[in-house]
Each structure stands twice: as C-alpha cells, then as structure tokens.
Amino acid sequence: MSAKTLKCRDCDTNNxxxxxxxxxCGLPLPRSRVRGARVSRVRRSRDLC
Incomplete structure (x- = not known):
C-alpha cells in the first residue's frame, strides 16, 4: 500500500x-503506532470512516 492510502488510528490504521x-482526517500518523498495526484489522473495518 502506498502512503497516500494510509489512515490514522482513529480512522483505521493500516500497517x-x-x-x-x-x-x-488529515492528521499526521505516529510511526510507532502505524508499525504496530495489522492489515487484517483494517480490511475487516475498512469502511468505518
């Protein structure tokens, strides 16, 4: 996935x-939180935002 498709933790953080x-939401993403995220969590709840 490219950086253009990233979502923050509040909107569905991907990995x-x-x-x-x-x-x-346009907010900057903390790198540590992003690294700890899992793709499967994003795919399951991709349309929450």
Whole structure:
C-alpha cells in the first residue's frame, strides 16, 4: 500500500511503515503506532470512516 492510502488510528490504521498523513482526517500518523498495526484489522473495518 502506498502512503497516500494510509489512515490514522482513529480512522483505521493500516500497517504501513512510513506514514505521513491520514487520508480520512488529515492528521499526521505516529510511526510507532502505524508499525504496530495489522492489515487484517483494517480490511475487516475498512469502511468505518
């Protein structure tokens, strides 16, 4: 996944390692939280935002 599709924890964090901004709310993504996220969690709840 590219950095352009990243979402922050509040909007569904995915597992990218180099996050910049959430595509949903525009907030910057903490790298440590992004690294700890799992893809499966995002795929299960992808449309929450």
């Amino acid at each position: 990218a390692t180099t996050a910049i901004d959430c595509v949903v």
